Amino acid sequence: ASLFAAVEMAPRDPILGLNEQFNADPNPAKVNLGVGVYFDDAGKLPVLRCVAEAEKQLLESPKAKGYLPIDGIAAYDKAVQGLVFGAESEAVTSGRVATVQALGGTGGLKVGADFLQRLRPAATVLISDPSWENHRALFTNAGFPVDTYPYYDAAARGIRFDALIAKLQAAAAGTVVVLHACCHNPTGCDLSPAQWQQIAATCAERGLVPFLDMAYQGFGKGIAEDGAAVQCFLATGQQFFVSTSFSKSFSLYGERVGALSVVCASKEECARVLSQLKIVIRTNYSNPPTFGAQVVATVLTTPALRAMWEKELAGMRERIKAMRSALVQQLQAAGVQGDLSYITTQMGMFSYSGLGKEQMQRLRSEFGVYGVDSGRICVAALNSRNIGPVAAALAKVMA
Ligand code: PLP
Numbered sequence: 531a532s533l534f535a536a537v538e539m540a541p542r543d544p545i546l547g548l549n550e551q552f553n554a555d556p557n558p559a560k561v562n563l564g565v566g567v568y569f570d571d572a573g574k575l576p577v578l579r580c581v582a583e584a585e586k587q588l589l590e591s592p593k594a595k596g597y598l599p600i601d602g603i604a605a606y607d608k609a610v611q612g613l614v615f616g617a618e619s620e621a622v623t624s625g626r627v628a629t630v631q632a633l634g635g636t637g638g639l640k641v642g643a644d645f646l647q648r649l650r651p652a653a654t655v656l657i658s659d660p661s662w663e664n665h666r667a668l669f670t671n672a673g674f675p676v677d678t679y680p681y682y683d684a685a686a687r688g689i690r691f692d693a694l695i696a697k698l699q700a701a702a703a704g705t706v707v708v709l710h711a712c713c714h715n716p717t718g719c720d721l722s723p724a725q726w727q728q729i730a731a732t733c734a735e736r737g738l739v740p741f742l743d744m745a746y747q748g749f750g751k752g753i754a755e756d757g758a759a760v761q762c763f764l765a766t767g768q769q770f771f772v773s774t775s776f777s778k779s780f781s782l783y784g785e786r787v788g789a790l791s792v793v794c795a796s797k798e799e800c801a802r803v804l805s806q807l808k809i810v811i812r813t814n815y816s817n818p819p820t821f822g823a824q825v826v827a828t829v830l831t832t833p834a835l836r837a838m839w840e841k842e843l844a845g846m847r848e849r850i851k852a853m854r855s856a857l858v859q860q861l862q863a864a865g866v867q868g869d870l871s872y873i874t875t876q877m878g879m880f881s882y883s884g885l886g887k888e889q890m891q892r893l894r895s896e897f898g899v900y901g902v903d904s905g906r907i908c909v910a911a912l913n914s915r916n917i918g919p920v921a922a923a924l925a926k927v928m929a
Pocket of ligand 1: 566633634635636637662710715743745775776777783787788
């Protein structure tokens, strides 16, 4: 028999599977609101001007394609620290943050998970209920039992904060708590600054291990505002992890640009942690790719390009907000009753519509509007052409 005779077919990735279904749909009016990708008002994946400029500069003086250091480009890692923690923050200036370049935000999570597995093999990992699909799979594959903490309150369209805190208070010391730093995926419901403070304090008190996933910095309220959660954890003085993704904020999805930062107790401890992160990387993929991180480092460290990026990122953020308001208006105009303010208060790329699986399937089959069965739709894929038909379809299904 073949070596692979007993290999079972794995289930399709629910979101990528949705893409395949979308591509196969002959409906000319079809709209894809499934994947978490930002499109511009023309429905195109944008090439940011700051990225095009940086690429031009890099191509003008081509560099040899040698191996990067295991932890990536030093200037890139430093720029990430500035963005995530603040270049002047005590943790950064005292040299107690270990930052490594990673293959997107997913890569940052995976390097962190593998390192943690060596450190705390018996720990449980808590993810939000619900969470980004890959959190459970990634930490399970890294060898952890994965459980959830209460998060979304469907009836109130808010956060089950007391239940969340109770779960953290009951968790064993050493439990890893994965938190969406901003723009929660899939619900768009973010914690308030006061709630973040309470979570950070609870983690410190209980000896939990916070792992912040920051995949959308700049898509919520602004770059610094979206980093507020990080500041809450810094203020407690505890050790914690942050994964960073530039996939969305630079529209560099395929370049796989991200990072992992680990906040340690001292500079000396940080050197030991960094040496272990390097072993994780070395034994997985040896060292990271060059181009995407060079682009991001160039943009972040060149004042004119940095200013351009901040403006372009603000443009993406504002366009999403405009689409949220327009969606509310058009739903109301189409006769949808009730409080729709959740659509404009949710943060980031997604809206959790509250629609069930059957309604989402009906949106697909009758109207060619593709969202995730959980009711998640990507507001960042709406534009002035498709919003009318999408609102009309939603209004019919919501009626
Ligand atoms: N974390 C969350 C919450 C996400 O939504 C995503 C992307 O969708 C990621 C991580 C992964 O980002 P990347 O594509 O950079 O690996």
